[in-house]
Amino acid sequence: MVDALVIGAGVCGLTTAVVLAEQGVDVVVWAREPERTASWAAGAIWGPIDSRHPEVPRWSAVTRRALLDLEGPEAGIWQLYGLEASRDKVDLPDFLRDETGEIGSVLVPDIERFDGASTGPCLKGFAVAWRYAAPLINMPVYLAFLRQRLVAAGGRLEVRPVGRLQDDLPGRVVVNCSGAGAHDLVPDPSVEAVRGQLVVVENPGIGEFFAEHGGHEVNLTYIFPMNAEQVVLGSTFERHNRCPEPDRDIRQGIIDRCVSIYPQLVAAHVLDERVGFRCIRDRVRLEHERIAGRDVIHNYGHGSGGVSLSWGCAADVADHVRALLG
Ligand SMILES: Cc1cc2nc3c(=O)[nH]c(=O)nc-3n(C[C@H](O)[C@H](O)[C@H](O)COP(=O)(O)OP(=O)(O)OC[C@H]3O[C@@H](n4cnc5c(N)ncnc54)[C@H](O)[C@@H]3O)c2cc1C
Numbered sequence: 035m036v037d038a039l040v041i042g043a044g045v046c047g048l049t050t051a052v053v054l055a056e057q058g059v060d061v062v063v064w065a066r067e068p069e070r071t072a073s074w075a076a077g078a079i080w081g082p083i084d085s086r087h088p089e090v091p092r093w094s095a096v097t098r099r100a101l102l103d104l105e106g107p108e109a110g111i112w113q114l115y116g117l118e119a120s121r122d123k124v125d126l127p128d129f130l131r132d133e134t135g136e137i138g139s140v141l142v143p144d145i146e147r148f149d150g151a152s153t154g155p156c157l158k159g160f161a162v163a164w165r166y167a168a169p170l171i172n173m174p175v176y177l178a179f180l181r182q183r184l185v186a187a188g189g190r191l192e193v194r195p196v197g198r199l200q201d202d203l204p205g206r207v208v209v210n211c212s213g214a215g216a217h218d219l220v221p222d223p224s225v226e227a228v229r230g231q232l233v234v235v236e237n238p239g240i241g242e243f244f245a246e247h248g249g250h251e252v253n254l255t256y257i258f259p260m261n262a263e264q265v266v267l268g269s270t271f272e273r274h275n276r277c278p279e280p281d282r283d284i285r286q287g288i289i290d291r292c293v294s295i296y297p298q299l300v301a302a303h304v305l306d307e308r309v310g311f312r313c314i315r316d317r318v319r320l321e322h323e324r325i326a327g328r329d330v331i332h333n334y335g336h337g338s339g340g341v342s343l344s345w346g347c348a349a350d351v352a353d354h355v356r357a358l359l360g
Contacts (some may be wrong), residue, residue: 038207041065042065044073046211046344047065048181055101059355059359063192070278071310075230076171082094087317093345093346093347094337097341099345101345105169116245117157121246124161126164192283199325207329207355226273232288233266233307238299242259254268262353277309278309313340319334320351
């Protein structure tokens with residue numbers, strides 16, 4: 035019997051397992067699929083997305099600091115300046131405001147605002163934009179880094195599916211980081227698996243990110259340079275598409291949208307494509323439940339922002355687990 039069984043090897047499961055193992059908790063991760071997760075498919079950029087849970091500002095602030103502490107090629111993280119731009123004239127997002135509501139924040143310094151035509155030629159069609167720096171995360175590299183860090187701290191990862199949380203499982207405490215798998219595992223009928231596709235292309239010299247601002251439940255356009263060699267182009271938000279393979283027409287649509295922002299992408303060679311399924315529900319579920327006489331901590335439902343919340347949620351889960359272990 036181990037102290038903690040973590041179900042799921044996406045960014046939330048691995049980060050939680052790393053935090054637990056580094057605090058001296060005996061931890062094993064069981065994952066049905068350890069490689070091709072939603073986390074592997076993510077862009078990814080840090081941002082306090084999906085703010086329907088009141089703890090999102092705190093979780094995302096903790097995660098931003100943790101990601102910046104890890105900045106470097108080993109973890110696949112670098113901080114870049116870039117533009118978040120909206121087609122509609124909207125207010126400044128909360129995370130870019132100070133306590134008086136004005137532009138500027140302790141968390142994200144050096145924010146510039148651009149309006150209408152002053153946003154420059156690459157932003158035709160956008161009404162307002164903000165330029166600031168954010169951590170960009172090369173997810174395949176970052177997940178490999180987390181797996182290594184887990185093993186270095188004495189944790190283990192095993193490829194094993196879990197049928198039901200009522201099953202005879204080895205953890206004194208079970209941590210459920212099953213992402214969209216929570217729909218069947220919990221079961222939680224409010225969970226919806228929503229498809230996202232992105233394209234990785236050669237970097238034609240782009241040194242800033244571009245992210246379209248908008249509701250996070252639509253096809254937003256983004257351009258995330260991962261390093262001098264690769265740029266991630268995104269993305270889609272497809273409620274009823276269950277296909278795990280990349281679609282050629284969807285790929286072309288993503289490229290066309292990105293070329294309209296940065297025309298130099300038109301001839302960029304496609305290096306890779308990724309598809310993942312976000313775990314969409316009304317809000318993040320981070321809570322304790324007793325199931326079949328066992329303590330379970332749920333940590334799923336991060337929607338389009340699980341990378342950005344991962345360290346903050348992991349720290350809270352670890353507090354619960356240690357309290358339960360006594
Ligand atoms: C295209 C795309 C772009 C994105 N961009 C961003 C971004 O820029 N920034 C950001 O913060 N977020 C982004 N996201 C969202 C982010 O990827 C997710 O919120 C995050 O990856 C969720 O992580 P997770 O660990 O909860 O789930 P997952 O990564 O889905 O991992 C779930 C794990 O649970 C396992 N599992 C499920 N069921 C079982 C079972 N029954 N038994 C055993 N194991 C099981 C799976 O095999 C897997 O290992 C994006 C998502 C997509 C798809």
